[in-house]
Amino acid sequence: MQVRRLAAWTALPLAAALGLAACGGGDSGESNANGVVSVQIGEPQHLIPTNSNESSGNQVLSALFTPLVKFDAQNKPYEVAAESITSTDNKVWTIKLKDGFTFHNGEKVTADSYINAWNYGAYGPNGQGNSYFFEKIAGYDDMQAEDPDGDGPQRAPEPKAKTLSGLKKVDDLTFTVTLSKPYSEFKAVLGYNAFYPLPQAAFSAPGVLKEDFEQAPIGNGPFKMKGTWQHDAKIEVERYDAYPLDKPKISGAEFRIYQQLTAAYADVLSDNLDVIVTVPTENLSTAESDLGDRLQKSPNSSFQFIAFPTYQKEFSNPDVRKAVSMAIDRDEIVKSIFKDSQVSARSFVSPVVAGYRDNTCGEACEFDPAKAKALYQAAGGPAQLKITYNGDGGHKDWVDATCNQIKANLGIDCVGVAEPKFSDLLTKIKAKEPVGLIRMGWLMDYPSMENYLGPIYSTNGSSNYYGYSNPEFDQLVADGAAAATPEEAIKKYQQAEEILAKDMPVIPLRFGQNVFAHSTKVKNVEVDLFQVVDMTKIEAVS
Amino acid sequence: MFRYIVRRLLQMVLAFFGTTLIVYALMFAGQGDPIQALAGERPVSAAQRAYLTEKFHLDQHGVGGFFYRYADYVTNLLRGDLGESLTGRKIGDILAQAWPVTAKLALIGLLVAIIIGVTCGVVAGIRRGGVFDNATLVLTLLVLGVPTIVLAPLAQYLLGVKLSLFPPTAGADPSLYALLLPGIVLGCLSLATALRLTRTSVAENLRSDYVRTAKAKGLPTRRVVGVHVLRNSLIPVITFLGVELGNLMGGAIITEGVFNIPGVGFNLFRAIRTEDGPLVVGLVSVLVVVYLVSNLVVDVLYAVLDPRIRYE
Numbered sequence: 079m080q081v082r083r084l085a086a087w088t089a090l091p092l093a094a095a096l097g098l099a100a101c102g103g104g105d106s107g108e109s110n111a112n113g114v115v116s117v118q119i120g121e122p123q124h125l126i127p128t129n130s131n132e133s134s135g136n137q138v139l140s141a142l143f144t145p146l147v148k149f150d151a152q153n154k155p156y157e158v159a160a161e162s163i164t165s166t167d168n169k170v171w172t173i174k175l176k177d178g179f180t181f182h183n184g185e186k187v188t189a190d191s192y193i194n195a196w197n198y199g200a201y202g203p204n205g206q207g208n209s210y211f212f213e214k215i216a217g218y219d220d221m222q223a224e225d226p227d228g229d230g231p232q233r234a235p236e237p238k239a240k241t242l243s244g245l246k247k248v249d250d251l252t253f254t255v256t257l258s259k260p261y262s263e264f265k266a267v268l269g270y271n272a273f274y275p276l277p278q279a280a281f282s283a284p285g286v287l288k289e290d291f292e293q294a295p296i297g298n299g300p301f302k303m304k305g306t307w308q309h310d311a312k313i314e315v316e317r318y319d320a321y322p323l324d325k326p327k328i329s330g331a332e333f334r335i336y337q338q339l340t341a342a343y344a345d346v347l348s349d350n351l352d353v354i355v356t357v358p359t360e361n362l363s364t365a366e367s368d369l370g371d372r373l374q375k376s377p378n379s380s381f382q383f384i385a386f387p388t389y390q391k392e393f394s395n396p397d398v399r400k401a402v403s404m405a406i407d408r409d410e411i412v413k414s415i416f417k418d419s420q421v422s423a424r425s426f427v428s429p430v431v432a433g434y435r436d437n438t439c440g441e442a443c444e445f446d447p448a449k450a451k452a453l454y455q456a457a458g459g460p461a462q463l464k465i466t467y468n469g470d471g472g473h474k475d476w477v478d479a480t481c482n483q484i485k486a487n488l489g490i491d492c493v494g495v496a497e498p499k500f501s502d503l504l505t506k507i508k509a510k511e512p513v514g515l516i517r518m519g520w521l522m523d524y525p526s527m528e529n530y531l532g533p534i535y536s537t538n539g540s541s542n543y544y545g546y547s548n549p550e551f552d553q554l555v556a557d558g559a560a561a562a563t564p565e566e567a568i569k570k571y572q573q574a575e576e577i578l579a580k581d582m583p584v585i586p587l588r589f590g591q592n593v594f595a596h597s598t599k600v601k602n603v604e605v606d607l608f609q610v611v612d613m614t615k616i617e618a619v620s
Numbered sequence: 621m622f623r624y625i626v627r628r629l630l631q632m633v634l635a636f637f638g639t640t641l642i643v644y645a646l647m648f649a650g651q652g653d654p655i656q657a658l659a660g661e662r663p664v665s666a667a668q669r670a671y672l673t674e675k676f677h678l679d680q681h682g683v684g685g686f687f688y689r690y691a692d693y694v695t696n697l698l699r700g701d702l703g704e705s706l707t708g709r710k711i712g713d714i715l716a717q718a719w720p721v722t723a724k725l726a727l728i729g730l731l732v733a734i735i736i737g738v739t740c741g742v743v744a745g746i747r748r749g750g751v752f753d754n755a756t757l758v759l760t761l762l763v764l765g766v767p768t769i770v771l772a773p774l775a776q777y778l779l780g781v782k783l784s785l786f787p788p789t790a791g792a793d794p795s796l797y798a799l800l801l802p803g804i805v806l807g808c809l810s811l812a813t814a815l816r817l818t819r820t821s822v823a824e825n826l827r828s829d830y831v832r833t834a835k836a837k838g839l840p841t842r843r844v845v846g847v848h849v850l851r852n853s854l855i856p857v858i859t860f861l862g863v864e865l866g867n868l869m870g871g872a873i874i875t876e877g878v879f880n881i882p883g884v885g886f887n888l889f890r891a892i893r894t895e896d897g898p899l900v901v902g903l904v905s906v907l908v909v910v911y912l913v914s915n916l917v918v919d920v921l922y923a924v925l926d927p928r929i930r931y932e
């Protein structure tokens with residue numbers, strides 16, 4: 079992001095030179111129940127629950143819909159729209175819904191609302207971005223079309239089934255979900271927005287969503303749409319008075335669409351915008367003096383790491399990987415480049431999930447240049463390293479800094495290579511080109527160790543682009559998923575994590591935090607693990 | 621004159637299809653994996669990949685695939701259907717929404733350039749070598765030297781955030797007032813060039829024979845400068861401003877980003893980032909039309925300003 083960075087170069091010294099006075103005090107003043115707050119988002123890609131998987135869309139949907147479960151302070155799921163979610167064998171789950179929920183058009187929320195929505199999301203030809211969330215439910219495979227000739231021009235045949243065989247309605251407010259194999263943490267998975275219900279009014283025919291439904295989604299949440307989605311401009315919502323749970327403390331909200339975070343930041347500084355969810359990196363150094371205690375931090379699930387492509391022979395020795403890891407001074411980079419907006423990582427899963435332990439990486443993540451150099455030379459690591467990253471994500475600074483540390487501490491050459499976009503990087507990796515070390519990141523879908531271990535490190539993981547494969551590890555993760563209780567599952571996961579510490583397929587670097595800010599016109603701003611502002615808690619100050 | 625305009629309009633049709641072909645080919649050649657580009661760093665679900673591949677014929681590769689997809693695009697275009705972006709929005713809708721805002725912004729920029737640039741240019745040209753002339757020289761050099769990337773955030777920070785004279789961002793449905801600051805920022809570069817051009821041209825023409833004749837006839841200075849000199853001096857300025865209108869519209873990527881104006885530049889930036897070929901082609905094609913039309917207007921204006929120029 080050349081443009082933004084250059085802008086920062088000029089704006090920062092200027093801001094410093096002007097010696098900004100801190101504007102203090104955020105949480106003062108009377109709460110105004112008729113207030114309307116504005117929240118920064120990007121243009122959502124979609125506003126259909128089963129198709130929205132970026133934080134902007136999720137932010138809007140979180141106001142319009144109520145999930146079956148939410149997560150408490152310990153990140154354990156608790157029922158919200160559900161009365162109870164129970165299972166005796168972790169395979170057949172019975173979901174009882176709370177009575178009294180209605181959609182914004184007055185329609186009652188029933189078991190069918192969920193079953194129809196999930197069937198739509200899982201049906202392959204609908205091309206929903208969150209369809210993989212339904213993988214665990216029995217009958218998912220029958221709903222996917224198989225391409226007859228790989229990826230050829232021939233049209234794929236229709237899938238065998240149009241509905242998930244694992245979903246059964248018991249009565250109006252009860253339904254059962256049968257999984258294809260036992261999974262102890264299914265309740266946590268249900269917290270994601272893929273599992274929201276849809277009203278009858280959303281469908282033009284069974285299994286066919288109305289084309290313009292996402293322009294004004296009808297949900298079961300605390301807010302309803304006010305008008306329609308104004309693309310590139312804003313999405314307005316207002317309080318839904320028939321909402322059965324705690325009513326929001328504001329009368330409405332405006333989700334304002336920004337393309338550049340710096341623009342949103344300027345608006346927060348001048349009280350034109352109430353909440354910015356991510357303070358841009360270029361403003362971090364002045365944000366504290368600009369905003370005082372209106373600049374806030376909260377944990378989120380992001381995990382930044384560097385992966386070793388296992389198809390390159392020179393990285394096959396774990397000692398080489400350990401040595402590189404030991405040559406990196408994480409704390410220094412976090413401090414000097416990220417201004418403490420992120421924290422050093424020395425484990426393979428994020429601290430926000432149950433079962434996380436500090437420093438599972440052990441010695442391999444401790445900064446020890448002397449040992450690193452000796453180990454690297456003994457293991458015969460390559461004389462030149464390359465770290466490939468995507469150039470549009472603001473990674474240049476820390477990748478270069480990391481490279482400089484490797485250079486100085488291992489006595490070898492190291493260069494950072496930028497690919498224009500992450501997709502270009504992936505294309506190269508898929509072609510097995512020698513890209514060297516790869517910058518990677520992960521955001522979880524649901525708070526569970528399995529959501530890190532599965533996608534990032536297991537052989538068939540959706541985000542395991544670098545080909546790490548250890549059958550023993552895969553087995554432990556599978557055992558954990560099949561365990562009888564979450565506690566037993568965690569034990570297995572922790573054993574699996576210990577294998578990672580031995581193998582070092584990736585170098586854990588940093589855990590992310592939400593660094594958000596708000597104007598003087600709101601209080602009680604909370605941003606959750608998914609980078610979404612809690613719209614039921616935020617208050618307007620009059 | 622009429623035949624000339626018709627001929628030019630016919631050429632435009634050709635130029636229009638030529639550019640769509642070239643832009644489409646460039647986007648096609650540079651395309652990596654648009655589905656992954658859309659998803660960013662998230663893994664793409666198999667169902668979503670299959671769906672988008674089918675819908676946008678992304679499995680058509682090579683030269684044959686290119687002509688297949690281009691033919692598909694042009695056929696739809698002739699039916700008045702610009703296609704859909706990868707997120708399923710109608711490109712026609714995006715254009716209809718983006719163009720008016722950008723046009724407004726560009727016109728403000730252009731008006732700023734004309735009013736301030738030409739006026740100051742005339743004054744500087746008349747008082748060549750004076751304090752005003754030298755002051756504007758330094759100022760315009762400064763403006764020409766500072767790129768918009770620097771100027772826009774600086775203006776936003778100083779005038780918008782610190783002094784609160786203008787709203788820091790304009791937003792989607794901006795008032796004229798909110799567009800003023802971005803318009804001035806956008807017009808600054810043109811302003812400086814227009815000023816230099818006018819100043820040189822006026823200074824030059826003041827020494828020409830017909831001015832001396834006019835003065836010898838005893839015409840008041842106001843008439844000499846206002847009618848004789850200005851009219852002749854404006855020809856290069858008009859040429860410049862005509863082309864500049866196109867530049868202002870297409871070149872507003874930075875300004876629109878900084879001031880959060882969802883216009884053409886804003887959308888172009890996003891479309892290029894997500895490798896959204898059809899959207900880029902749509903936006904650029906309209907840009908080409910703007911260039912062609914503004915060039916035609918400039919050529920016609922020549923004839924108005926200088927009766928010696930005739931078109932047949």
